[in-house]
Amino acid sequence: xxxGLVGAGPWAKLVHAPVFASSPHTSLAGVWARRADVAAELxxxxxxxxxxxxxxxxxxxDAVAFCVPPxxxxxxxxxxxxxxxxxxxxxxxxxxxxxxxxxxxAIDEAGVGSMVVLSWRYAASxxxxxxxxxxxxxxxxxxxxxxxxxxxxxxxxxxxxxxxxLLDLGPHVVDLLDACLGPVTRxxxxxxxLSWVGLLLDHDGGAxxxxxxxxxxxxxxxxxxxxxxxxxGVLDLDCAAAVGPDAFAxxxxxxxxxxxxxxxxxxDARRGLHLQRILEDAERQLR
Numbered sequence: 181x182x183x184g185l186v187g188a189g190p191w192a193k194l195v196h197a198p199v200f201a202s203s204p205h206t207s208l209a210g211v212w213a214r215r216a217d218v219a220a221e222l223x224x225x226x227x228x229x230x231x232x233x234x235x236x237x238x239x240x241x242d243a244v245a246f247c248v249p250p251x252x253x254x255x256x257x258x259x260x261x262x263x264x265x266x267x268x269x270x271x272x273x274x275x276x277x278x279x280x281x282x283x284x285x286a287i288d289e290a291g292v293g294s295m296v297v298l299s300w301r302y303a304a305s306x307x308x309x310x311x312x313x314x315x316x317x318x319x320x321x322x323x324x325x326x327x328x329x330x331x332x333x334x335x336x337x338x339x340x341x342x343x344x345x346l347l348d349l350g351p352h353v354v355d356l357l358d359a360c361l362g363p364v365t366r367x368x369x370x371x372x373x374l375s376w377v378g379l380l381l382d383h384d385g386g387a388x389x390x391x392x393x394x395x396x397x398x399x400x401x402x403x404x405x406x407x408x409x410x411x412x413g414v415l416d417l418d419c420a421a422a423v424g425p426d427a428f429a430x431x432x433x434x435x436x437x438x439x440x441x442x443x444x445x446x447x448d449a450r451r452g453l454h455l456q457r458i459l460e461d462a463e464r465q466l467r
Contacts, residue, residue, distance in 0.1 A: 406419065
């Protein structure tokens with residue numbers, strides 16, 4: 181199953197290109213990026229073709245994986261869906277809720293599959309934690325993702341510096357709490373959009389949770405995790421330690437199932453749209 185890669189930035193180099201090039205379930209059909217020289221370098225590293233025309237890349241693959249800013253991803257992913265290509269989307273799936281809705285509508289109309297790279301949720305230990313949590317009777321939880329990524333380095337990119345940690349780190353934490361405690365029905369946000377963000381979440385069924393997000397704290401390595409509280413005690417998960425190569429190997433294998441078997445993935449674009457609604461509401465409150 182051939183995967184085309186859109187984007188050649190740090191995440192594409194660290195994860196997508198090596199994963200899809202080496203998985204027994206996929207091959208890397210080619211790379212397209214706004215800078216042709218960067219695309220050619222990444223493609224050459226993995227024995228793939230560099231494309232200077234994105235539509236030609238779409239024509240050479242079964243699925244397209246995106247590693248570009250959210251606003252760019254939404255527009256290009258609509259084009260890929262209309263070309264009949266299955267999609268691997270970064271989070272958030274779009275720069276705003278309206279664009280996320282248009283993307284999901286295009287996916288539904290085209291009848292293609294989609295997956296969102298909520299990387300924690302492809303790890304076996306995280307999946308086991310979620311399964312246990314869902315039967316634990318947890319009444320409350322808290323989650324955090326704190327890093328120094330926006331202080332400098334490869335992930336201090338323009339869109340992250342402009343929007344802060346909410347749209348970048350928030351999807352991971354909110355998604356996991358939502359999966360464990362029930363769908364989020366209400367969010368209250370406080371703090372500084374570009375510094376420390378706090379969220380209070382109400383969940384369907386009555387559970388509540390708290391989220392702390394920051395990407396300007398000078399600590400290394402980053403800290404991320406979830407704690408869930410019930411009458412029986414506490415369940416906790418260190419998400420920073422949970423995700424490794426096995427998670428991305430699972431992503432590639434499950435993408436092949438989406439493409440070959442037509443299976444709908446639980447972490448599809450509709451999941452991304454659900455998270456986008458919550459986070460856009462929180463961002464509006466903070467702005």
